[in-house]
Amino acid sequence: MRQMKYILLAMLVLAMTVAAGCGNQTAKGTDNGSASSVTAENNAKAGSPESSSAAKKENTSLTVKVYYPDDQGMKLIAVKRTVKTDKVDKYTAAMESLMEGTKEKGQTTIIPKQAKLKSVKVHGDTAYVDFTQALVKNFVGGSTGEEMLVGSVVNTLTEFPEVKNVQILVEGKKVESLSGHLDLTTPLSRMGNLIK
């Protein structure tokens, strides 16, 4: 009996150390998530031949997917954009590209033009995206407007495999709701049901 106890204890200790080791590794990985070296790695992993070859040539441009609602506000349409990452990290580059808006037929810009991006930071598997007050002040509102705006931000950022959740901030503070419909008090996971 006593022997069994020791064996069990030894197994437990082993399991814990292994688990802790794994934890450290993943934490490190995401901490470095915004570094350009990791960007290229992620790019290669994503398996898009066009972008990975581009990344090999020069480490500063990247193909990302941003999302715009259709004219009826029914679904989000994925749009491929090539962004430069020499001055900003890939998350910021993707968000800035999204916030440029769209002029394509059948697509509508939902983020107010007056709104500016303050920062995007990734901690763990959550991206914290901070906007200026104009995001709320100049927002058209509506359930559809809110779903499409939040959905376009969340889905654009969760295109990066390491980002699982997105928390929207306004002037550095958690926003509880943009126009009184969505519950934004906790980070949101990918809103796949909105994608065409």
Add this chain to the structure above:
Amino acid sequence: MKHIFHWAGLASIVLACLLLVLPGATEAARHTPVHELNYFQTSKVKVDGRDALRIEIGMDRRNLEYSVSSRTYLNRQLIVDMDNTTPGELRKDISLDSKLARSVKLSEMENRHTQVRVDLLSDVDTANYKVYTAEVDRQARKPYRLVIEILEPQTAAKGFETVSGLAGHVIVIDPGHGGSDSGAVGPTGVMEKNVTLSVAKKVSSILEQSGARTIMTRKTDIDVYAPNDTATEELQARCNMANYAPGAQLFVSIHCNAFSNPAASGMESYYYEPSANGARLAQLLNEELEKAGGLLNRGVKTANFYVIKHTNVPASLVELGFITNDREEQLLNSEDYQNKLAAAIVRAIARYFQ
């Protein structure tokens, strides 16, 4: 003294006369001829400009005495009791092909007393039926007859509308936004908070007239928690009214939609994903709003909306239409259209409890 004797004498003479006449009167009643039914016809007609179903029940003699009553709760029946009448050879259960009534039943309740029961498909309301007798019409070959007309119900605009099956239920109605939060604003300045309050008041009034109790999260143009409160404070205050109200059974939040593209249009209903009862409520609201409002149906959807997520009772949020769409802004602002949508919401709630 003389006078008193005089009056007493007169009174006794009158009494004696009455006693002589009365037995004759009861004798006459016993021999009243019995009406025998012998004719039945239905037709679609217009009465006072409204679609109507006319039911004609003919008989062999005139001067029918009848009374009209109704059963409003559970089965919606119009009842005509006919004295001194036998059903004759007429069928006792006649089904009707009409959107106003399902069937007519005849039964001899007791000897020489026949009852006609019409099963209606809408509510029994004195404004929605007429009962009268008509004389013999030789040209149309119609005998003396009892005529029952079932009229198409009028819309809620008249303020008399009631919906059956709601008595005793407790429903929380949440007019979206309010006070410092105008909600979305249309191209001509129509504010969502005013449309939602107006529709919610109409919903509440039909519910109350139908015997239900309503709890409005707001009855005027106010913030439910406090002016310029945070979204969580405001939205949680609305949820609390459902979560702490004794007996509250349902939560219906009324909103108008908005989008950055004015082309976006239509109506939809939302529920919070795991709630099966919420899904059923949203489905019924969607069906009734589509029928009544005629806008593009964007469907029954799930969403992470605060008020449907944080309420403990089955909940749905309805988007009546797009206030950012020119045409729908005008519709949402019209009294008539609001009445239609309010009646539709009440019908959906009634169906939920069926």
